[in-house]
Amino acid sequence: xxxxxxxxxxxxxxxxxxxxxxxxxxxxxxxxxxxxxxxxxxxxxxxxxxxxxxxxxxxxxxxxxxxxxxxxxxxxxxxxxxxxxxxxxxxxxxxxxxxxxxxxxxxxxxxxxxxxxxxxxxxxxxxxxxxxxxxxxxxxxxxxxxxxxxxxxxxxxxxxxxxxxxxxxxxxxxxxxxxxxxxxxxxxxxxxxxxxxxxxxxxxxxxxxxxxxxxxxxxxxxxxxxxxxxxxxxxxxxxxxxxxxxxxxxxxxxxxxxxxxxxxxxxxxxxxxxxxxxxxxxxxxxxxxxxxxxxxxxxxxxxxxxxxxxxxxxxxxxxxxxxxxxxxxxxxxxxxxxxxxxxxxxxxxxxxxxxxxxxxxxxxxxxxxxxxxxxxxxxxxxxxxxxxxxxxxxxxxxxxxxxxxxxxxxxxxxxxxxxxxxxxxxxxxxxxxxxxxxxxxxxxxxxxxxxxxxxxxxxxxxxxxxxxxxxxxxxxxxxxxxxxxxxxxxxxxxxxxxxxxxxxxxxxxxxxxxxxxxxxxxxxxxxxxxxxxxxxxxxxxxxxxxxxxxxxxxxxxxxxxxxxxxxxxxxxxxxxxxxxxxxxxxxxxxxxxxxxxxxxxxxxxxxxxxxxxxxxxxxxxxxxxxxxxxxxxxxxxxxxxxxxxxxxxxxxxxxxxxxxxxxxxxxxxxxxxxxxxxxxx
Numbered sequence: 001x002x003x004x005x006x007x008x009x010x011x012x013x014x015x016x017x018x019x020x021x022x023x024x025x026x027x028x029x030x031x032x033x034x035x036x037x038x039x040x041x042x043x044x045x046x047x048x049x050x051x052x053x054x055x056x057x058x059x060x061x062x063x064x065x066x067x068x069x070x071x072x073x074x075x076x077x078x079x080x081x082x083x084x085x086x087x088x089x090x091x092x093x094x095x096x097x098x099x100x101x102x103x104x105x106x107x108x109x110x111x112x113x114x115x116x117x118x119x120x121x122x123x124x125x126x127x128x129x130x131x132x133x134x135x136x137x138x139x140x141x142x143x144x145x146x147x148x149x150x151x152x153x154x155x156x157x158x159x160x161x162x163x164x165x166x167x168x169x170x171x172x173x174x175x176x177x178x179x180x181x182x183x184x185x186x187x188x189x190x191x192x193x194x195x196x197x198x199x200x201x202x203x204x205x206x207x208x209x210x211x212x213x214x215x216x217x218x219x220x221x222x223x224x225x226x227x228x229x230x231x232x233x234x235x236x237x238x239x240x241x242x243x244x245x246x247x248x249x250x251x252x253x254x255x256x257x258x259x260x261x262x263x264x265x266x267x268x269x270x271x272x273x274x275x276x277x278x279x280x281x282x283x284x285x286x287x288x289x290x291x292x293x294x295x296x297x298x299x300x301x302x303x304x305x306x307x308x309x310x311x312x313x314x315x316x317x318x319x320x321x322x323x324x325x326x327x328x329x330x331x332x333x334x335x336x337x338x339x340x341x342x343x344x345x346x347x348x349x350x351x352x353x354x355x356x357x358x359x360x361x362x363x364x365x366x367x368x369x370x371x372x373x374x375x376x377x378x379x380x381x382x383x384x385x386x387x388x389x390x391x392x393x394x395x396x397x398x399x400x401x402x403x404x405x406x407x408x409x410x411x412x413x414x415x416x417x418x419x420x421x422x423x424x425x426x427x428x429x430x431x432x433x434x435x436x437x438x439x440x441x442x443x444x445x446x447x448x449x450x451x452x453x454x455x456x457x458x459x460x461x462x463x464x465x466x467x468x469x470x471x472x473x474x475x476x477x478x479x480x481x482x483x484x485x486x487x488x489x490x491x492x493x494x495x496x497x498x499x500x501x502x503x504x505x506x507x508x509x510x511x512x513x514x515x516x517x518x519x520x521x522x523x524x525x526x527x528x529x530x531x532x533x534x535x536x537x538x539x540x541x542x543x544x545x546x547x548x549x550x551x552x553x554x555x556x557x558x559x560x561x562x563x564x565x566x567x568x569x570x571x572x573x574x575x576x577x578x579x580x581x582x583x584x585x586x587x588x589x590x591x592x593x594x595x596x597x598x599x600x601x602x603x604x605x606x607x608x609x610x611x612x613x614x615x616x617x618x619x620x621x622x623x624x625x626x627x628x629x630x631x632x633x634x635x636x637x638x639x640x641x642x643x644x645x646x647x648x649x650x651x652x653x654x655x656x657x658x659x660x661x662x663x664x665x666x667x668x669x670x671x672x673x674x675x676x677x678x679x680x681x
Contacts, residue, residue: 005059005070010089013052013059013099014138017106017131020048025128034124041124045131046110052138053107056099063096064517069526071144071208082203090144090207094347094527097518098141098279101351102272105358106134108499109267112362115495116263116369126166130267133159137272141279146195146205149280153191153244156273157184163264164257173259180253187243187250194236197222198287201229211286218290234287234294238301241277245331248305252601254328255312258320262365265320266358269327275350278334282343282528289341289531292425299339299420300427303434306332308599310438313445315595318375319364322449326401327357329438333416336431341534342419344524349412351518352511356400356409359503363394366496367453370489371460374482377449382458386489391454393500398450400507402443402563405551408511413439414550415519415540417559422536439559443566451574461485512547520544 024041026032063069073088091099109130117123136159140152157180165177199205201220202213220229241247246254254274258265268274281288281298288294309328316322330353337346368375370387384391400409417435420428461484491497517523520541530537544550554560573580585592597603651662 004068005062005091007070007072007074007089009055010059010070010091010142011074013055013103014135014142016048016051016055017045017138018048018135020045021128021131021135024124024131028124028128036124038123041127042110042114045127046107048131049103049107049110049134052134053100053103056096056103059091060093060096060100063091063093064523073144077147083199083205085147085205086145087148088144088206089142091142092527093523094279094282095141097347097351099138101354102134102137102141105272105354105503106130106267108358108362108503109263112266112365112496112499113263115493116365117261120261122166126163126261126263129159129163129166130264133163133264133267133272137276140276144207146199146207146210150192150195153240153276153280154188156276157181157188157244160257160264160268160273163268164260166260166264170259172256176253176256176259180257183250183253184243187240190236190238191240191243194233194238194240197229197233197236207283214286214290217287228291228293230287231291231293234284234291235297237284237287238277238281238294238298241281241335242301243277244280245274245277245335246305246328247277247301247331247335248308249601251305251309251328252598252605255321255324255598258318258324262320262361262368265324266361266365269324269357269361274327274331275334275354278331278338278346278350281338282347285343286529288338289529289534295339295341295534296425296427297339299336299423299425299431302332302335302337302339303427303431304332305329306336306438307434307441310441310445312595312598314441314448315592316445317378319367319377319380319449319453320361320375322377322445323357323360323364326360326442326446329442330357330401333413333435333438336420336435337416339425339431340416340419340423340428340536341530342416342536342540343528343530344519344537345412345415345419347524347528348514348518349409349416351514352400352408352412352507355503355510356397356507359393359397359500359507360401362496362500362503363390363397366390366492366500367394369492369496372482372487374460377452379459379462379482380453381456381460382454383489384454387491389491389497389500393497393504394454395450396504396507398446401446402566403439403559404563405554405560406512406547408507408509410554411511411515411547411550414554414557414559415515418540418543419536422539423534436558436562439562440566440569443563444570447567447570448574451570456575460489461487512551515547515550516544 023036023044027035028037028041070089070091073084073086075087077085077087079085089095110127113126113130117126120126133156136152136155138152140149140156143149143152161177161181163177164180165173167173195205198210198217201217202210204210214230217230217233218228221227222229222232239250242250254269257268260268288298306329309325309332313322313325313329316325330349334346334349334353337343337349366387367380367383367390370383370390371380374380396407400407403410403413417432417439420431420435423431460482519537594600651658
């Protein structure tokens with residue numbers, strides 16, 4: 001793979017997880033007789049993902065060593081006129097980086113699952129699903145055309161539906177996966193409209209061919225309007241990203257998706273599905289750079305998500321939901337970077353976030369195991385003494401999340417804040433405030449969780465008043481949740497904590513290693529395109545003097561001191577003066593109620609959209625189906641025939657004189673007609 005990438009090896013990257021998924025899903029389930037056992041199922045799926053990871057790393061190494069970008073069609077499905085529907089790969093530095101991140105995090109999740117799902121009856125089925133999910137995500141990031149992109153896009157949505165509702169006998173899980181499915185359909189409708197506009201006006205689904213016509217697209221108007229076509233197309237594409245990457249107001253599905261097992265929280269909400277939208281916008285940078293209106297729209301949506309979803313993390317008591325709202329907020333940061341034309345920074349944060357957020361989710365899962373599936377952080381405390389590895393790795397993840405200098409999250413998060421400050425698009429002022437305020441909010445809710453879980457008073461093994469939490473929603477079949485009186489937490493088995501350690505390593509160092517080549521080197525040359533009018537990255541490049549210098553300089557900047565203030569505030573509120581939060585809650589109860597009801601967006605959706613759909617469906621049923629079809633066409637025609645029959649039967653009396661009388665009347669009528677209308681002859 002020195003000068004040219006091998007297409008057979010590239011094809012093995014998505015196919016290896018697919019083969020593993022097929023073996024576990026077909027031969028390892030009751031439906032097909034459970035031919036293979038648990039050991040074979042987890043072995044083949046882990047082997048498939050491991051093969052994909054090795055080839056992905058080889059591919060990235062080859063590209064960085066000077067190998068040519070691979071862009072070719074592997075299979076032509078059909079040709080309609082001049083339109084080609086194909087399966088093909090575009091493997092450049094952006095793709096290779098995504099392949100490595102997806103396969104590495106997926107491998108960690110696969111290994112972790114051996115321990116986490118050990119007692120679950122659906123063990124083999126779960127491995128089949130997560131391996132299939134990996135295949136779908138790889139097909140998405142490796143695509144070189146919109147058809148394959150859309151296939152991968154829909155496939156990750158379908159498998160996420162299966163994973164979120166993995167415990168299909170649990171009502172809350174069924175509600176959550178249906179909610180995720182429906183909300184993503186809203187985004188996907190916009191996504192397919194955007195693809196349709198581009199295909200209709202370029203005549204091609206291939207990225208390179210569409211990008212080649214960008215200057216023509218920039219001058220076109222949407223038919224019968226004075227709107228720029230490229231603006232409408234880009235906003236429609238971004239609506240798709242709003243669904244997949246959970247941006248306001250299409251974010252409502254992600255917190256509820258915590259009803260699925262913890263490993264899929266790490267897989268879906270760290271490195272894969274939710275980052276698909278960020279990846280797509282970065283891939284489409286040649287198009288998005290043509291519309292400042294679309295970029296401004298992206299900037300504002302990202303800022304709203306980053307700030308207001310962070311506020312939601314402050315009041316959560318379920319350990320997984322705190323991390324889930326953290327994911328929403330960080331996705332908002334990535335989206336803000338996209339809006340500021342700092343695509344490389346968004347992708348950089350995507351990468352660093354994947355490692356430390358997967359670490360935090362899997363760490364939360366380890367805590368849940370140690371707490372015998374109790375997820376309420378108010379029932380924890382002092383766990384650092386019993387779960388040393390989980391405690392230390394979770395601390396690393398939390399420090400990376402809040403942007404601690406020299407850790408991976410610092411380099412990407414601070415770069416986003418600096419890029420936004422250089423943007424001059426409408427909405428940039430609000431975005432600057434949102435990302436800065438979000439630093440304090442992130443530090444506060446992250447260390448609120450950290451202190452309540454790992455430090456302070458031990459609240460486990462007692463009769464708790466906090467029975468309103470999500471009733472230990474992992475491992476739904478357990479009859480007893482939480483530690484019994486006298487029980488102590490315990491460290492998770494090696495198969496669970498080893499992935500935590502392996503994820504903690506990149507969470508510490510990957511930012512310092514990758515910042516220079518990814519943001520200020522040639523890593524994304526020829527991959528990401530930025531208009532000369534958008535100068536944020538040029539200015540940042542001039543000001544960059546190395547990862548060490550950036551870390552040292554951060555001690556004099558506002559983000560660092562805002563993060564420190566957030567940590568100190570959390571410590572004072574929950575370790576020193578635990579009565580303060582309750583007093584604040586009482587003082588601002590309307591605000592707390594607003595947050596507790598998730599800004600009433602779920603209620604709004606239930607009343608307006610779900611209620612509207614029910615009203616429309618009910619109207620169609622009562623008026624259309626029952627009234628028009630059943631009442632008029634079916635039953636009405638039957639009633640008409642019956643009425644006519646009842647009328648006609650009086651003429652069929654059986655008496656000859658009645659028939660003779662009718663014949664005479666007929667002859668008289670005929671004669672009268674010929675006399676009155678002689679021309680009818």
